[in-house]
Amino acid sequence: MKHALSALISICQREGLRFFGQTGRLVAALVRPLIWLFVFAAGFRAALGLSITPPYETYITFETYIVPGLVGMILLFNGMQSSLSLVMDRELGTMRLLLTAPLPRWWLLTCKLIAGALMSVLQAYAFLAIAALYGIRFPALGYLTVAPVLLLAAFMVGALGIALSSTIKQLENFAGVMNFVIFPMFFLSSALYPLWKMAEASALLHDICAANPFTHAVEAVRFALYVQPNWFALGVTVAAGLVFMGIALWGYDPGRGMVRQKAGGPAGS
Amino acid sequence: MSGLSVRNVTYHWGRHRALDEVSFDVAPGAFCALLGPNGAGKSTLFGLLTGLFRPERGKLVLAGHDMDRATRSALAVTGVVFQHPTLDLDLSVWRNMLYFAGLQGLTGRGMRGRAEAALARLGMEERAGEKVRALNGGHRRRLEIARALMHDPQVLLLDEPTVGLDAPTRHDLTAHVHALARDEGLSVLWATHLTDEVAPGDHLVIMHKGRVLEEGRTPATGPALTAHFLAMTGRAVRADEAA
Structure with missing residues (x-):
C-alpha cells in the first residue's frame, strides 16, 4: 500500500514538475477556450436564443451556457495531451521505466491517469477563475461541488486517451487520431449547443450527441456548477471511464505482446 | 538461489524466431557478457527479463524469483539500464x-x-x-x-549501455560495472556487440540469430576474442546458408 502510494505521489510530482517547468503550457492550454468564450460565444450571443432548461432557472447568455462545455474542452484536450505524452514516453523510452516498476500494471496506468486528471482540473479552475473575472459566475458552492465531477470527467477522457495510445505505434499516427477523436467528440456534444437545439436541426445529430459520453461529462459538470447532481450523466461518465480503462489495460497487457511495440520495440532484434 | 537463470526461452516476432531455446546461467557476483551482433536477440531477451512481455516458452529466474509467477518480486531485485535512454x-x-x-x-x-x-x-x-x-x-x-x-538490486541488466559513448567513457563504465560485480556481489548481464568490453574471467554467452552459440568462461580477450567471435558468428551464418 505504501509502495503504491509512493509511486502515485512520484508520478503526480513528475507530471506537475513537467507542467510547471514548461513555461507557457498553462497559458497555451487556456488560450483555446478563452478565444471560444471571448470571440465565438460573444458573436453568437445575439444569434442564439436559449430557453430555460435545467439546471438553469432563468434565461442565460450563450457565454454562460458555453462555459461548462469549454471546461469539458480543457479536460478533453489535456486528457489527450497526457496520453500523447505516453506515446512520447514510449518513443523516448521513459515508458519502459514506468512499466518495469515492481507494481501491478493497472495501478501504474491508473497513477498516470490520476496525475493527468489533476493537471486537467487545475487548468479547468484557472479557466473558471478567468470566466468569473469576465463576469460569468456560478454559485460559490458550485466551485466546490464541481471538483469531484471534474476529476471523474478528466479520468474518463484520460482513460480514452490511454486506450487510444495503446493501439498506436508512433506519435505521427496519434496526431491523426486526435483529429478523428477530439473534434467529433467535442462538436457532437452538448458543449456548444443544448441537445434540444440539436434535435431541431437533425434527429440523427441529436441521437449521436446523446450517445456521446463527452456530452454526459459536460452535463455532469454543468449541473455540478449549479450544485445539482445529474446522476444519469455521472453514471454514464463513470461507466464510460471504466470501459475505456478496461480497453487501456487490455492494450497494455504484456501477455498480449502488443506492449512490445508500445514500449519501444526490441531495437536491433 | 540467486543470480540469473534463463531456461529454454523461445520468442517470435510474427513469423521471425527472435529467440530459439535460449538457456544460460549467471552466478551470483559474476559479470556475464552477452555478446552478439545486431539482430542476435539480445534486446528481445532484455524485454522478457524485464517483464515487458512474456516468453512463449521457457523460464526466467532472477535472484530466485520466477519472472512469470512472481514478476513483481523479480523486478524488485533487478536493476535495469535499457539500450535507449529512459531519463x-x-x-x-x-x-x-x-x-x-x-x-x-x-x-x-x-x-x-x-x-x-x-x-x-x-x-x-x-x-x-x-x-x-x-x-x-x-x-x-x-x-x-x-x-x-x-x-x-541483486541482478543488474544492461542492454548495450555504452552505445554512442567515446572510448575512454566506455572503458570507465565497463570497468566500474566489473568492479560492482566483483566487490558487491551483483550478478551482471551486460549485452554488447563490442568484444573489448569483455574482461578476462568474465562469463561469456555468444548469441547469434536468437540462439546461444557458446557459453562459458571467456576463452580470450582483445583481438583474439574478436577473431573467435567472428569465427563463431561467421560459422553460424555459413551453417544457416547450408541449411
Missing part, C-alpha cells in the same frame, strides 16, 4: 532519482540517503541539481546506472 530530460538529475525511488517504493530520508549514495558511487553527486538535458552522453549513462543501483 526525463526536462527534470534535474536529483528529480530523476526521486521519481525512480518513488516507483520502487522508497520514501523519506531513506530514499534521499540512497539517492545520494547512488549518485556518489558513480561520481555524479555534484551534478544533482543539473537538468539531464545539460549532461553529456557519458554522464547520462552514469546517471542511469546510479539510478538502477538505488534500490540495492
